[in-house]
Amino acid sequence: MKHSDDYSNEKFKRRAISVEEAQERVMQYGKPGTAEFVPLSEANGRFLAESLHAPHPFPHFRRSGMDGYAVVSADTKNCAENETVWLRVVDEIPCGYVSDRPITSGLAARIMTGAQVPKGADAVVMLEATRLREEAGDVYVGLKKKVEPGNNVTPVGYELEEGQLLLEQGRQLGAGEISVLASFGIHSVPVVRKPRVAVISTGSELLSVDEPLQPGRIRNSNSFMLAVQIREAGGEPYILDSVQDDVEAARRTVLDALSGFDYVVTSGGVSVGDYDIMGDLVRQEGVDLLFNKITMRPGSVTTAAVIDGGLLFALSGNPGACFVGCELLVRPVIRTMLGARQPFLPRWEVLLGADYHRVNNFTRFVRARTEIRDGRIYAVPAAVDESSVMISIKDSDCLIVIPPGTGQLRTGDKIEIIKLEGGGWS
Incomplete structure (x- = not known):
């Protein structure tokens, strides 16, 4: 499928598509993963590659x-x-x-x-x-x-009869599922192989985390954040060396990574500046550009492309936008490859926990934390939610979804949130 014709070849002209359309385009590349067998002790969190049936009744005696x-x-x-x-x-x-x-x-x-x-x-x-x-x-x-x-x-077979469905394909294994498998003596478990995802940050300003600070330069935090998000989604992240602001060097690095990994995720270099190398790379010949602008904030310049049959996610270098782009686009593709029954994060209707005044012409995903007040769930927006701000990510367990054109929101208004992995209530 070719999407390149949807876009002008001029760097500063991009046709924005909706988040839903962007998700639909990348989800086509969530190819089913192959199966492998792992010991029961290592199966927690993995996804079943096939349905399993009871090899005997349970209990098998009165x-x-x-x-x-x-x-x-x-x-x-x-x-x-x-x-x-x-x-x-x-x-x-x-x-x-x-x-x-x-x-x-x-x-x-x-x-x-x-x-x-x-x-x-x-x-x-x-x-x-x-x-x-x-x-x-x-x-x-x-x-x-x-x-x-x-x-x-x-009686015999009170819980399960022999041959009855035990666990269905695509089920993620947790404590309860592991207990069931152990009860039936299933010690070698067929699971979907974890997708291998290369993580590359771009920019000559980046320092490694063990380097001392230097004027005008920052440490590479995005790669470590993305690695955690990929692992939470079920993938196996591999942090590669960062790439300097050189298009050909970036192309070689990305091509090498695409040949050895299932997906490649980059951060940085997707805006419209003179040194935004990923924006230049995806406009080169032989690249099927899926999209390079999405009607969302933060992360409107989030980009995806297919190169030599491999899927590249080029996310913003701003931490907030990078985080949101990974949750909305990279995560569901990984989950689809794993055969997850619900590849997308759950959406809830809750109440707004504090006034929110910002208005946008794009859908905005606001970092927030949930809390319970008088038996009701509220989502409290982060005090500082700029795309470039990193510190509020750690305090967020959800994203408030604010549709374009929404006016001022008041405390207690009904809103929709996307619940993030592992988020709890304070």
Whole structure:
């Protein structure tokens, strides 16, 4: 699919498209990933490459629901408050022990929670509803209340029958899923291979994080931020060396990265200045430019292109815009490659936690934090939300979505937010 004709070849002329159209264009390159098997101990957070079915019923034996006595329920039909039925105790059954003594009329077995109910018994009487006596060396349990067949007995296959769907393809594995897999002995898990994503920052002003500050230069923080975002999305980030302000050097670096990684994400160099090398690179011959302007703030100059069949995301060098661009565009493509059922971050309707005055002709994504007041969820905009501001990212767990042309918003107005990964409530 060619999109280059949508754009003028002049550097300062760009045709903006909506966020939704930009997402649609890049999502076409979220190709399904290949499967690999990993040990159960390493499967947390991964996505299933195929649906799994129960290899056996669960539980696979009749299980006692509590501590008590396994009995034949018919023996209790004459129980009453003033009439005790006495049964001879012939066995004691802890968890993991299988009794070889069938329970017939007149007999009972002491049994622990979770233990296998012996043959012949069809009910378990709770310990608190019994009393004991000894007679001629034998122990008898006394019952005063009638029990129904199946009382306190978990039948075979109560939770899952053999062959029933266990976990569906595309399911992300967490503590509950890992527990299920362990219960069924699935110790080698088929998961989707994590997409390998190269992260490259551009700009001659960048210092590595271990270099001392120099006049007019800044440390490369975007690469580390992007690496975390990519990892949270399910990808495997690889931070490559930053690129100086040289178009041909950038082209060689990007081409090399595209040949060895599933996707390449760059930050910086996408504006309209004389040294914005990524903006120049994507206009070169042989590049299918998907878009180079989006009707959003921050990050309107966010760019995507296909080079030699590989997908390049060229994000703004401003930290706020870089962060938003990764969440809205890079993340869903990674999740699609992983087979995630919901590749996009969830959207909620909440209440605005503070007045907001800024008006834009583009959709604005405002960094914010959620909090609960009187049982309702509010989103409080960051005090400083400029594209170039980095510090407020750490305090944000959502993005407020403000449509273009929206007037002044007041505290308590209904708004839509995009909930960020791992965000909680204060």
